[in-house]
Amino acid sequence: MSHQFNIVGKPNRKVDALQKTSGQTLYAADLSLPRMLHCKILRSIHPHARIVAIDTSAAQALPGVIAVITGRDLPNKFGILPVSQDEESLAVEKVRYVGDPVAAVAAVDEETAQAALKHVQVEYEVLPPVMSIEEGLQPLDGREPIHAYADQENIHKLVALEFGEVEAGFAEADLIQEDVFLRGQHPLAAGRTRRAGPLRSQWQTDRLGSTQCPHYVHKAMAGVLDLPPSRIRIIAPPTGGGFGGKTDPFNHEMIVAKLAMLTGRPVKIVLTREEVFYAHRGRHPVLMRVKTGVKRRLDHGYALSVLLDGGGYVSYGVASTYYTGALQTVTYNLPAYKFDGARVFTNKPACGPKRGHGTPQPRFALEVQLDKMAGKLGLNPLDLRLKHLARPYTETANHLTVTTIGLGECLEAVAERSDFREKYGKLPFGKGLGLACGAYITGAGLPIYWNKMPHSGVQIKIDRGGGVTVFCGSTDIGQGSDSVLAYIVAEELGVTVNDIALVTADTDLAPVDLGSYSSRVTLMTGNAAIQAARKLRALLFETAARELMVPAESLAARDNVVFCLDDEARRIPFPELVKLAEAQHGTLGAVGSYTPPRRGGRYRGAGVGPTPAYTYSACVAAVEVDADTGEVRVEKIWIAHDVGRAINPLLVEGQVEGSVYMGLGEALMEEQVFRRGLHKIPSMLDYKSPTFLETPDIETILIETNDPEGPYGAKEAGQGPLLPVPPAIANAVYDAVGVRIDETPITPEKVFKALREKARGGEGRVGPKRVPHIIFPEPVQVESRWGQPAE
Numbered sequence: 001m002s003h004q005f006n007i008v009g010k011p012n013r014k015v016d017a018l019q020k021t022s023g024q025t026l027y028a029a030d031l032s033l034p035r036m037l038h039c040k041i042l043r044s045i046h047p048h049a050r051i052v053a054i055d056t057s058a059a060q061a062l063p064g065v066i067a068v069i070t071g072r073d074l075p076n077k078f079g080i081l082p083v084s085q086d087e088e089s090l091a092v093e094k095v096r097y098v099g100d101p102v103a104a105v106a107a108v109d110e111e112t113a114q115a116a117l118k119h120v121q122v123e124y125e126v127l128p129p130v131m132s133i134e135e136g137l138q139p140l141d142g143r144e145p146i147h148a149y150a151d152q153e154n155i156h157k158l159v160a161l162e163f164g165e166v167e168a169g170f171a172e173a174d175l176i177q178e179d180v181f182l183r184g185q186h187p188l189a190a191g192r193t194r195r196a197g198p199l200r201s202q203w204q205t206d207r208l209g210s211t212q213c214p215h216y217v218h219k220a221m222a223g224v225l226d227l228p229p230s231r232i233r234i235i236a237p238p239t240g241g242g243f244g245g246k247t248d249p250f251n252h253e254m255i256v257a258k259l260a261m262l263t264g265r266p267v268k269i270v271l272t273r274e275e276v277f278y279a280h281r282g283r284h285p286v287l288m289r290v291k292t293g294v295k296r297r298l299d300h301g302y303a304l305s306v307l308l309d310g311g312g313y314v315s316y317g318v319a320s321t322y323y324t325g326a327l328q329t330v331t332y333n334l335p336a337y338k339f340d341g342a343r344v345f346t347n348k349p350a351c352g353p354k355r356g357h358g359t360p361q362p363r364f365a366l367e368v369q370l371d372k373m374a375g376k377l378g379l380n381p382l383d384l385r386l387k388h389l390a391r392p393y394t395e396t397a398n399h400l401t402v403t404t405i406g407l408g409e410c411l412e413a414v415a416e417r418s419d420f421r422e423k424y425g426k427l428p429f430g431k432g433l434g435l436a437c438g439a440y441i442t443g444a445g446l447p448i449y450w451n452k453m454p455h456s457g458v459q460i461k462i463d464r465g466g467g468v469t470v471f472c473g474s475t476d477i478g479q480g481s482d483s484v485l486a487y488i489v490a491e492e493l494g495v496t497v498n499d500i501a502l503v504t505a506d507t508d509l510a511p512v513d514l515g516s517y518s519s520r521v522t523l524m525t526g527n528a529a530i531q532a533a534r535k536l537r538a539l540l541f542e543t544a545a546r547e548l549m550v551p552a553e554s555l556a557a558r559d560n561v562v563f564c565l566d567d568e569a570r571r572i573p574f575p576e577l578v579k580l581a582e583a584q585h586g587t588l589g590a591v592g593s594y595t596p597p598r599r600g601g602r603y604r605g606a607g608v609g610p611t612p613a614y615t616y617s618a619c620v621a622a623v624e625v626d627a628d629t630g631e632v633r634v635e636k637i638w639i640a641h642d643v644g645r646a647i648n649p650l651l652v653e654g655q656v657e658g659s660v661y662m663g664l665g666e667a668l669m670e671e672q673v674f675r676r677g678l679h680k681i682p683s684m685l686d687y688k689s690p691t692f693l694e695t696p697d698i699e700t701i702l703i704e705t706n707d708p709e710g711p712y713g714a715k716e717a718g719q720g721p722l723l724p725v726p727p728a729i730a731n732a733v734y735d736a737v738g739v740r741i742d743e744t745p746i747t748p749e750k751v752f753k754a755l756r757e758k759a760r761g762g763e764g765r766v767g768p769k770r771v772p773h774i775i776f777p778e779p780v781q782v783e784s785r786w787g788q789p790a791e
Contacts, residue, residue, distance in 0.1 A: 006558050007491045008712050011650035014483045015497065016238070016476070025238050028210045029270045037066055039256050039269040040113035042103040042120050043278070044095035047129040047347035047677030048146065051093055051102070051122065058119035059105060064112035067262050068120070070103045074258055078220045080248045082449050084314030086147060087350075089224060089254035094127070096146055096312030097349050098677045099278030101251050106259040106267050129347040129677055130154055133287055133307050134772050136344030146312060146345040156310055157321045157343040159605060160776045163397040164336030164784030169301030173293030177373045180768045181288045182743035183361035183726075185309065185672040186354065186665075187280035187687075208235045209253060212242040212475055213515030216448060218507045220249035221257060236505035242477035243662070244353040245281045247517045248315055252279070277682035281352030282672065284320055284343075285309040286361035289771045290369050294377075294388070303338040304328060304362060307771060310343045313350035316357070317343050319608050323358030326609030328366060329396035331407060331439045331616065332388040335786045337397040340776045348674060353517065355662060356719050359440060360726065367436035367727035368742065371734065380424060381435050381731070382415050395785040399601030402790065403613045404705035404715075406642030407437060410618035413640040413701045418620040425735060430625050434732030438617045438723025442644075442709075442716040443520030445596050445610030454593035456524040457511030460489060460532045462588040466560070466575030468493060468500050473513035474525045475505040479718050480651045481521040487647055488526050488711060492533035493540070494557020495574055511591065519716030522647060523612055524594045526711030531592030539588065543581040544572050597709075599791065603782045612709035615716050616642040619660075619724035622696075623732040630752030632668060632733055634694075637725065640701040644715030653700045655717040660698050663725025665689045671745050742767025 019025045056068040071092035079085040090101050103120045107113035128143050130136050136154045151158045170176055211217050214234040222229040239246065252269050259267040271279065286308050293301040306324045310317045325339035374384040390396065392405045414435070415421060424433050447455060459471040470489050476482040486500040503509050513525055537557070544562045545552040548570050556565050563571035572580075582588055600610035620638040625631070637660050646652040669688040673680040681687045706713030726744055734740055739754035742765060750766040758764030 005491060007487050007497065008647055009645065009649065012483070012487060012497060012648055014480055014651065015486050015502065016482060027240055028208060028237050031208060031237065031268070033266040036266040036268055037106040037108065037259070037263060038110045038113050039104055039106050039259055039267050040110065040117055041101045041252060041255065041269070042117045042122070044091065044098060044100040044102055046095060046124055046126055047098050047131070048127040049095050049124040050127060051091060051095065052125050053123040054103060055121040056103060058121070059116040062112065062116050062119060064108040065105060065116045066108065066265070067106045067259055068103060068116070069255070069258060069262070074224060074254060076224045076226065078224050078249055078254070079314060080216060080316055080448060081314065081318055083318055087251065087313050089251045089258070097278070097347050099275070099349060100312070101255070104255045104259065106263055131346060131348065131674060131677065133285070133309050133344050136309070136346050137772050137774055146347060150345065154345045155342050156314065156345050157318055157341070158777060159321055159339065159341040160779040161325070161603065161605065161782060162338040162779035163782045164786065166301045166303055166336045166338040169336040170293040172295065173300040174295045175373055175376055176291065176293045177369055177376070178289070178291040179365065179369050179372070179742065180771055181290065181365040181368065182768045183286050183364055184744050185283060185285040185351070186670045187277055187282035187672045208237055210239045210246055211236050212239070212246040212477055212517055214475060214505050214507050215473055215512050215514055217249045217253060221254060224254045225257060225261070233506070233508045236475045239475060239477045242516060243355045244357060244517065246477070247353055247515065248281055250279065273684060274682040277679050278349050280349055281315055281354070283354040284351040284358065284361070286324060287768060287771055288362060288365045290365045292369055292373065294373060301336045302328065302334045305340040305771065306362065307774070308341070308343040309346050309348070309351065311346055311348045311350040315350040315352040320351070320353060320358040322605045322608035324362050326398065326400070327359050327439055327441070328362055329398050330400055330402055330614050331390055331437055332385070333390055333786070334397050336784055338779060340779070342774055342776070347677060355659070356440065356722050357518070360723050363438050363723045364727045364730070364744065367724065368730050371731045380421060382411060382420055385437060386411055393790040395788040395790055397784040397786040398609065398782070399606060399785045400609050401599045403709055404642070404644065404707040405614070405616055406703040406705040407439070407616035407618065409703045410616055410640035410642055411437065413703065414618045414620045414638040417699060417701065418622065418638045420620055427735070430627060430736055432623055432625070432732040432734065432736030434621045434623070434728040434730065434735055436619055436724035436727035436731060438720055439614050440716065440720030440723065441518055441609070441611035442523045442613045442615060443596060443611055444518040445599055445612070446607045447514055454528070454595045455520070456513045456528045457591065457593045458485070458525060458528040458532045459511050459591045460536060460589065462536060462578050464579055464582060466499065466578050468495060469503060470500060470529065471503045471510040472525055472529070473505060473507065473510040474521050475516045477516050479516065479521070479655060480648065481516060481525065483651065484522050484526060484647055485529055488529045489533045492530060492537055494562060495560050499560065519719045522714050522716065523710045524596065526647070526714065527594040528592040530711050531594070532590045533592070535590035535592070536588060539585050540577055540581050543584050544577055547572060547580060601782060603780055613644065613707040613715045615644070615720040617721045617724050619728040621725070621728040621732045623729060623736055625733055625736040625751060627737055627755055630748035630750070630755065632729070632746060632748070632751060634664060634696045634729060636697045636699065638699045638701070639721055640703055641717060641721050642703045642705050642715065643717050644707040644710045645704050645713035646702050647712065647714050649702060652702055652717045656700045656721040657698050659719065659721035660725055661690060661695060663722045664695065667726035667729040667744055667746055669745050669747070739764040740767070
């Protein structure tokens, strides 16, 4: 840009703020269409069972019931990953968790549909369930596996990789630390899926519903319904939050579309809160063994072994397994790195890519372990981290390319604001400070199904009145992606944000965007929007230059006026210029697209981890621990995030604070617990998450590093800031009362148990003591790229 930013970098209002705050916004659950039917789903009552027979005749005979379907009506399988097409819209031969859909009813109202479910008779042959990682690793000994395919019995995926010579690194280390950690299961209990499925004709279907990825739903639905993709339209109305739980295509989407096709009427489903707990796609529980060797000024080796509880289906599981290892290398110097991973099938709801996708679990382990090592080395945890930071514009051991890295600035900022150097280890008993770091991707480097097409497309048209319409397939899930589109196009064309109209998340009208996942939208859609807008700006400036008789390069645009930089009195109002430009060039429209640079290694699994740019976060947590009850109260959080450049600082702060809130809940109270195959607490009345009473004061610090890959230098802000929060809290608990809780959630019972054990002369630790025995294959040996200049 040849002038100062007019819109970018300023705390502008979101484009949908007034509609949402005034209650005008219609979500999928609010939609109602003429002759609309209502759908309810009969779900399995067993965690693992074979379906012997289903009788729907009594349900079909019930007055008000229009259609009843079973798995035989939707035999085609689907899944988000091409390598894992293992899900069924309705179970055909067997069920794999309590809540697995078995039959569906469409009726004139919800009450009739619900009543009809009681008349569907299902005969099951109950099979032994697998309800834990340990059970999933046991030999089958004649028992039926959860799926017929797997790398090994009920072990869905086995991974073994080594970059460089880890054992040689350990041999040179001043200190080697080995620990076992557990990050528990966290469902996506809030803001979940509501869908509506209206019909166009017998051979065409429209689907309106809450999704993060309309394009991938579109692709999956075509296969399930045996329809050409051109006959399917996916529209995503406003989505009240996603957090990764709406990136998969879901069985209820397929069900309502099929019922709409069969009945010739719109069909709607709204999941109950209990159904949401079973269809959650939340965070994988991960059991981890971590071994790290360091010298005082250099890391020498790092070995991570993880066991993931994947639930009954794959979802993103292959990618999730690799993600638990991929991003450990981008924060600190790791010349040699070894990663073993196993994802186990269990008879629980499938886990998926919840906020941070596979990375918060190992980050918790690494950051807590670093604090333990700092204590043994006699170093302040801050100094240990600062001495081992990765360097910008270099490659990591596992062939990832780091561009800008503001982690050092993040650490210094939170340390200064919290007075960490002076207060750590010196506060009164019961009060403590904890520090941790994190890193995350700004969009995945490869699409879910590999191809050479753009990851994001934007189309812009300008009408004769000067109005600008932006078309894009991205979905706003509350993070403000619609607003970012408007800000960028307004910045480039010199109009106000109010002059921008948006058409998004509609597969018929908008160019393909792969969706709101992996924190990709600002960078990828933003770059596509800049490309399209600059094409139009060039046309407009060409016309303006001719009219004003000045060189085009001497022009700028601001506040709906194009003017000469040397003489602002020489100007043309934007609406007038548009008419002149259309007369000269014809209809004013342009397209832009974005494909990320091809990076990463050549080994199997190298597609997980590469990104245009990584973001970095540092967090300090101040806690107060009641030694009599074990209760932990977080008093304040300081969080610094390397955002590249804040397109809208106010929105970035909101995203950072939302991440802190979610991390707080996962650290202290949120946990999905099963009993005899049933979710123990499938209700927001019993499932605990923080309220405003438990949410501390949050001080957010934005660090700008102006990354060359992002639009105006921007990087992500939606997921990365979550990662350091749980380990910072765990480290603060240790600083406060001297006990280690090496698993989440850090409940009062665990803290009290550790304190009592320490008082008796014990270790003062609560957490897993061992990892079940598993034989990993020989690791694939890959040459380390640590420290090499970035391509």
